[in-house]
Amino acid sequence: MSEHEREHPSVVGQSGAVGLAIDVVLGAVSLMMLLPLVFLISNAFKTPPELLAWPPTVIPHQPTLDNIISVLSETPLFRWIGNSLIFATLSTASIVSTSAIAGYVLGKFDLPGIPVIFGIIIATAVVPFEVYMIPLYLNVQSAGLLNTWPGLLVGYLIMSFGIFLVRQYVMTSIPDELLEAARVDGAGELWIFLRIVLPLMRGPLGALAVLAFFQAWTAFAWPLVVMTNKDTYTLEVGLALFQTGFTVDTGRLSAAAALALVPSALFFSLMRRNFVRGVAASGLKE
Amino acid sequence: MRTTPKWLFPVLALLPVLALYGCIRVYPIIETLRLSLFQWNIISRRKPFVGFANFVELSSDPLFLEAIFNTTIIAFSVVAITIPVALALAALINTRQGLRRSGVYEASVFLPHVVSLVPAAMAWKWIFDARLGPLNALIGMFGIPAQSWLFDPVLSLVCLIVLCSWQAIGYAVLIFLVGLKNVPEALYEAARLDGASSLQAFRYIAVPLLKPVMLYVSVITLISSYNIYAQAFVLASDVQGAPGHLVRVLVLDMLENSFRNYRVGYAAAEAVVLLVIVLILTGAQFRLFRDRSRA
Numbered sequence A: 001m002s003e004h005e006r007e008h009p010s011v012v013g014q015s016g017a018v019g020l021a022i023d024v025v026l027g028a029v030s031l032m033m034l035l036p037l038v039f040l041i042s043n044a045f046k047t048p049p050e051l052l053a054w055p056p057t058v059i060p061h062q063p064t065l066d067n068i069i070s071v072l073s074e075t076p077l078f079r080w081i082g083n084s085l086i087f088a089t090l091s092t093a094s095i096v097s098t099s100a101i102a103g104y105v106l107g108k109f110d111l112p113g114i115p116v117i118f119g120i121i122i123a124t125a126v127v128p129f130e131v132y133m134i135p136l137y138l139n140v141q142s143a144g145l146l147n148t149w150p151g152l153l154v155g156y157l158i159m160s161f162g163i164f165l166v167r168q169y170v171m172t173s174i175p176d177e178l179l180e181a182a183r184v185d186g187a188g189e190l191w192i193f194l195r196i197v198l199p200l201m202r203g204p205l206g207a208l209a210v211l212a213f214f215q216a217w218t219a220f221a222w223p224l225v226v227m228t229n230k231d232t233y234t235l236e237v238g239l240a241l242f243q244t245g246f247t248v249d250t251g252r253l254s255a256a257a258a259l260a261l262v263p264s265a266l267f268f269s270l271m272r273r274n275f276v277r278g279v280a281a282s283g284l285k286e
Numbered sequence B: 001m002r003t004t005p006k007w008l009f010p011v012l013a014l015l016p017v018l019a020l021y022g023c024i025r026v027y028p029i030i031e032t033l034r035l036s037l038f039q040w041n042i043i044s045r046r047k048p049f050v051g052f053a054n055f056v057e058l059s060s061d062p063l064f065l066e067a068i069f070n071t072t073i074i075a076f077s078v079v080a081i082t083i084p085v086a087l088a089l090a091a092l093i094n095t096r097q098g099l100r101r102s103g104v105y106e107a108s109v110f111l112p113h114v115v116s117l118v119p120a121a122m123a124w125k126w127i128f129d130a131r132l133g134p135l136n137a138l139i140g141m142f143g144i145p146a147q148s149w150l151f152d153p154v155l156s157l158v159c160l161i162v163l164c165s166w167q168a169i170g171y172a173v174l175i176f177l178v179g180l181k182n183v184p185e186a187l188y189e190a191a192r193l194d195g196a197s198s199l200q201a202f203r204y205i206a207v208p209l210l211k212p213v214m215l216y217v218s219v220i221t222l223i224s225s226y227n228i229y230a231q232a233f234v235l236a237s238d239v240q241g242a243p244g245h246l247v248r249v250l251v252l253d254m255l256e257n258s259f260r261n262y263r264v265g266y267a268a269a270e271a272v273v274l275l276v277i278v279l280i281l282t283g284a285q286f287r288l289f290r291d292r293s294r295a
Helices: A016-042 A066-074 A077-108 A114-125 A129-142 A149-156 A160-173 A177-183 A189-200 A202-217 A221-226 A235-246 A250-270 A272-281 B008-035 B053-058 B062-095 B100-114 B117-128 B134-141 B152-183 B184-195 B199-228 B230-236 B248-260 B264-294
Strands: none
Touching: A016 B062, A016 B100, A016 B117, A066 A077, A066 A250, A077 A114, A077 A149, A077 A160, A077 A189, A077 A202, A077 A235, A077 A250, A077 B008, A114 A160, A114 B008, A129 A149, A129 A221, A129 B008, A129 B248, A129 B264, A149 A221, A160 A202, A160 A250, A177 A189, A177 B230, A189 A202, A202 A250, A202 A272, A221 A235, A221 B248, A235 A250, A235 B062, A235 B117, A235 B230, A250 A272, A250 B100, A250 B117, A272 B100, A272 B152, B008 B264, B053 B264, B062 B100, B062 B152, B062 B199, B062 B248, B100 B152, B117 B134, B117 B152, B117 B199, B117 B230, B134 B199, B152 B199, B152 B230, B184 B199, B199 B264
16 A cells, blocks of 8 residues: 555545445456355355355355365375475576576676577567477477476476566666676676675566466466376366366365465465566566 | 676676577477478378478368367457456546555456466356356346356357456456556646546546557457467366367367377467467557557
8 A cells, every 4th residue: 555645636526426336336346356266265165055056155054174175185186286386486486587697687788699689589578388389398208308397397497578577677777887886896797696786676576576476377288288197287287187077066176276276366465566566567568 | 806708797697598598489489480391290200391281281170260260259359358348447446546445456356367277267167057057047037048158159159258358357457557557647637627527537638548558458468368278178178077168279279289189290380370370469569559659
């Protein structure tokens, strides 16, 4: 809330009847947007008869843990969550560090070829992952890396937008004088990067980290083809395959989905500020 | 005092990243372009060059045509729904700026965009379920007969559009809100002095200024809708024991050709088609932007 400058002066007619109407509409829309997720969580705790009830209940009358217990005994759900966590964390670490160093060099050093390199990065940024995933898969396969962490990570080690974001930030927000002063004092380049530049980039790197984590957490097609053992599934893949074959029972499906929803919802609420900043930055790169 | 040459640090720092970039990004993209000109079934050692034969075959492949038709319908429908709805929501939320509840609205609208795809799709799958789903029960109250949403070829497309729009709206609202906050206050003041209502001020001041942002969000939404896969995968897979109607989307068709039919060259040609679509959309956006800034 602190960032909001209290009242937006463009606000007209926000008191009285108009304001109330706006709140009613927004309240209804918010509710509708959340309702599918609310039902999902609520269904997870329902008994089979209550799942058939109309209208569907939001708060189960006789909440039961049976669905959750049976899902946890049938599927390595926690293992899948763990796999996703490891995958997303490693991917984030790689994307943040490669973007930080490459963005800094591309933004602050004047070497022949740098404009060309940057041009290539921008040009490839628009290519969707799905376009080049088949050759990437063939490479991973011939390297014998299917069903391994490195094989999974290969698709998610770098992010063109991350390099772009850092470069823009470095060019606009880190003065050359600061770096020159450090050089005059005899500081080495690595030291300058680690001790001066990196701490100044905390803001954009934080936003980037959240984006990268989210991207890996929701990855689907790549983990689906690369990780094919039940124990190596990521959460999204495990859940999607669980719901195709293993069960037709709404209660248990909802329980599994609700459990899978918890980490991402939790992560979003903790990181909301960074998230919004990252998504907004990625939207306004023009 | 320094003895190391000036270029040493940037070169050493950049090299590993560039090497990585070349191996996992540039090379596979070039390889996709190259493979699309070959006929290759993974196992065979023979990999004859066939020129544009893959593309010619694609142009009369009913499954591919169905996929590209479905994907296009989905992508444009999602944009047609998302942009106006998101613009209206952003405008309304913007009038509540600074109030505590505006944060609640923002978060509720944004949450579907950030929760994991698969559980969210599963939630909708239950809603659409023919026997147990609340949607049929709801329309039943109005005397409309129950529909088999996920089995019917047309309705299953509608379901996918609803699901994808629900996910896309939060992103568009967020970007529009940033855009609305950047509208200079003085313009609103001037409009108010001239006696414009807030609706008029929005229509004639905010909307024209937001046009580039709207264009941008439309293109991003189109591109990401052209890449949908997980949503179709979840909605179409077994519903209550029976498979739902498979909505063939572009990525699904591509993966099927590559990993089920082992036609790698053919699948690469599909990937190239996807790339061309994305490039056309991006190009159109740049073009429109340029025209706008020149005008």
